[in-house]
Amino acid sequence: MTNLLTTAVRTAYCACSACCGPRASGLTASGVRPVEGRTVAANHLPFGTWVRIQGIGLRRVEDRLAKRYTGRFDVYFKSHAAAKRFGLQVRSVTLDREILFAGTASAQDIKSDFRPSRRGTSKKP
Numbered sequence: 001m002t003n004l005l006t007t008a009v010r011t012a013y014c015a016c017s018a019c020c021g022p023r024a025s026g027l028t029a030s031g032v033r034p035v036e037g038r039t040v041a042a043n044h045l046p047f048g049t050w051v052r053i054q055g056i057g058l059r060r061v062e063d064r065l066a067k068r069y070t071g072r073f074d075v076y077f078k079s080h081a082a083a084k085r086f087g088l089q090v091r092s093v094t095l096d097r098e099i100l101f102a103g104t105a106s107a108q109d110i111k112s113d114f115r116p117s118r119r120g121t122s123k124k125p
């Protein structure tokens with residue numbers, strides 16, 4: 001099964017008013033509190049979609065960006081400095097099909113299901 005590999009613009013943000021505007025509530029567009037290491041914003045994917053961002057790891061779509069940034073992945077960081085350091089990158093993002101349909105499963109579930117060493121060898125009973 002082929003995964004959907006795309007090269008996308010990747011930026012980062014935090015919950016401050018400089019990143020999210022003066023009306024920043026501290027919550028994501030999906031209503032949950034953003035978590036560094038899990039939250040990413042993307043307009044073109046449904047909430048709960050897991051994406052594998054090269055060089056960073058798995059992230060779950062939980063937030064949205066301004067309309068003009070549709071197609072972009074905005075990675076959440078707790079600190080503004082860390083978000084700024086991330087800058088703007090154009091690198092690959094993989095939408096694993098399995099992950100795409102995993103919906104709102106927790107990061108724990110996903111990680112235990114996707115051990116790279118098992119790829120191609122595991123057989124479901």
Ligand SMILES: [Zn+2]
Nearest residue numbers: 014016019080
């Ligand atoms: Zn910020």
